[in-house]
Amino acid sequence: MSDSPSSGPPASGPSAGAARWRRMVEGVGGAVIGWVDRCGETVRFVGDMTDLLGHTLRWLFRSVFVPGVRLRRSALAYQMVRVGVRSIGIVVLVQIFIGIILALQLAPTLRDYGQLERVADVVAIAVVRELGPLISAIVLSGFAGASIAAEIGAMKEAEEIKALKAHALNPYHFLVMPRLLATVMMLTGLTVIADVVGVFGGFLTSWLVLEVPPATYVDLTQSALGLKDLFTGLFKAGVFGMLIALIACCEGLRVSGGAEGVGRATTATVVKSIVALIGVDALFTAVFYVFEI
């Protein structure tokens, strides 16, 4: 006789206990399989990204050193404008707010210690080493990353990528390389702007609201910051730019399922970029801390 709940009499006693156990084991098994699947998908995605990076770097090398292989300067310039120049406004706005928030949040504690003017040091270090590159990268992942994923995904769905290959044009060279280079260069540039604007936001707040003398603020900022701080921030920005472009291009190239697939790719790009950016930033911070960089 079957002990299946659907075919047998209502479960009671030992059989009900067995059914409960079976459901629990099935539930745990399903969760484990789902988790393994997700891990597998993550590994595959990282593998695809690594492959994409390898191909793109190979094309970059060939474009620079092999005669006849074009660097595609006009495509690069177009992408730099699209990714970077159009993001300046929003990065400036966000970073000014970050400077203001930092100054106002730190003020009460520092005032308690009688060190209100030290708000300059903290804002400078936090913005230049951390929040300048990170917040700019997060803004760019939503602004440019999603747009790159949608564009490449739509191209794939419209058979444009297949057409590129059929015309003996390599999509890594033609599509990925300009976007990767543009995102790396423009995020590094945007971070310089973000650093200046963020510190300026803190300066304005300290001067106008907290009544810290402007000269004191500038002196403390100058003494707090070294070139090391600027370069670690800019290095991180470059890596963040590479991550955003790789995730966006990878998601775009994996699109399937029409408009819905394109939508999924743009959402996935933003989510994966933010997780990757914060994860990599934590890794960098730990390494810089250990090596006292």
Place this chain on the structure above:
Amino acid sequence: MDSDVIISVRNVVKTFRSPGGDEVRVLDGVTFDILRGETIVIMGGSGCGKSTLLNCLIGEYTIDGGQIIYSTERMPEPRDIGELPEAELNEVRKRFGILFQSGALFNSMSVAENIALPIREHSDVPARLIDTIVTLKLEQVKMLEHRDKMPAQLSGGQKKRVGLARATALDPEILFYDEPSAGLDPVTSATIDELMIDLSKKLLVTSVVVTHEMDSAFRIADRMVMLERGRVLKLGARSEFEALRDAPAESLTGREEKLMNQFLNGFSVGPLTDVHGMSEYEKLIIAG
């Protein structure tokens, strides 16, 4: 390999893994030759493997068995594209052009830029000369007045004309057409057919057309290949297929003849649909 043969398809096998993990053999030992200068139409019902075969022919899909041997004029000897590294495969690709089902124009570029792209990327032709070539190609497809428009401003038929102009940009030896009449009204479809015949004559190209539009197929074909379940059901001259189409169904004896008669005439009753429960045709669509 016969010198008249430009592409030899030898026992080609292509399998895909379904989402359930099963292996689906979409092409199952396809063998036929494409002759230099002819227009050959590959046809068959949905899911029969014709689009997969086209993707294998252009090197988009890697085949799991068999050979696809190209023998273009610029190749010193016939080569199996499955064995070619990417760079050499690209050299073969420069010898053919493709008109995709949707036109597949690059939406970020104007009509003229779409046609100029392959020339600019694969030759050292000066910009002024590229402009002249683009004008010539657009005149060939009667789209000169649209040269500065963006693809989004064109109708489906116009996109296909521009796609055709782009496909011929590098003066190819072979032109592939993926469902050239799909989504077009009968008049536009006939116009595209005329254009294909015209280009085929003027440019002396070999044309490989994948379609299931029978009117169009009979208008343009020199020879036809019918696929069923990933195999060649029949390969022959257009006249042979016309005879099969025009024969009364009751005069045909073999299952294959009846099946082709049904397909070529678009009948709803016949061996393709004559099974209990789900029809084989429906099964093909679902499997495809």
